[in-house]
Amino acid sequence: MAKRPQLTGRAAILAVVVCAISMSLAYPIREYVAQRRQIAQxxxxxxxxxxxxQKLEERRRQLEDPEYIKRQAKERLHYCEPGAKCFVVLDAGEGKAAAKAGAKPAEQAPWYLTLxxxxxxxxxxRDAVQASVQTGQE
Structure with a gap:
């Protein structure tokens, strides 16, 4: 009985064809996946x-509204309409903090005293410096 070879000519050709097909499909598939990723991004x-x-459109609509402009002018720029009495309270937060503390903050010494x-x-x-001055050694 003759021993048959494990890899026949047909099997070798089939393997080469399968490898060629897989190699020819690898690049297009990779490009397809890359393009799908780019499309998603x-x-x-x-x-x-x-x-x-949409945010910019909403902001544009706000800025076209005269009431919004008046409100912003009053809040930000402290504008007052003619004939109206307007008040601006300054340092409201500092006065409350000082009242809660109950004492004045510690005063800092003048710069010349620190110097x-x-x-x-x-x-x-001083003793080492005076001794060197008296002997003329500086």
């Missing part, structure tokens, strides 16, 4: 751009 950017456009104290602190080694 572009759709996401489009939805974000549409949201931004003089630093000179005195640096001069704490």
């Amino acid at each position: 572009l759709e996401q950017q489009q939805t974000q751009a549409l949201r931004n456009l 003089w104290q630093s000179v005195e602190a640096a001069d704490s080694g």
Whole structure:
């Protein structure tokens, strides 16, 4: 009985054909997947751009409203209509904080006093400096 070879000529040709088909399909499939990913990103950017456009349209409508403009002028710029009495309270938050604390904040020493104290602190080694001055060694 003759021993048959494990890989026949037909099987080898079939393997080569399958490899060739898979190699020829690999690049288009990869490009397809990349294009689908790019399409998804572009759709996401489009939805974000549409949201931004809607926000800008809403802001444009607000700025075209005369009542909104008057309200903003009063709040931000402290405009007052002719004939009306308008008041602006300054430092409202600081007065409450000082009243809650019950005492004045600690005062800081003047700059010249701080400077003089630093000179005195640096001069704490005065004896060594005076001895070198008396001997003429500086």
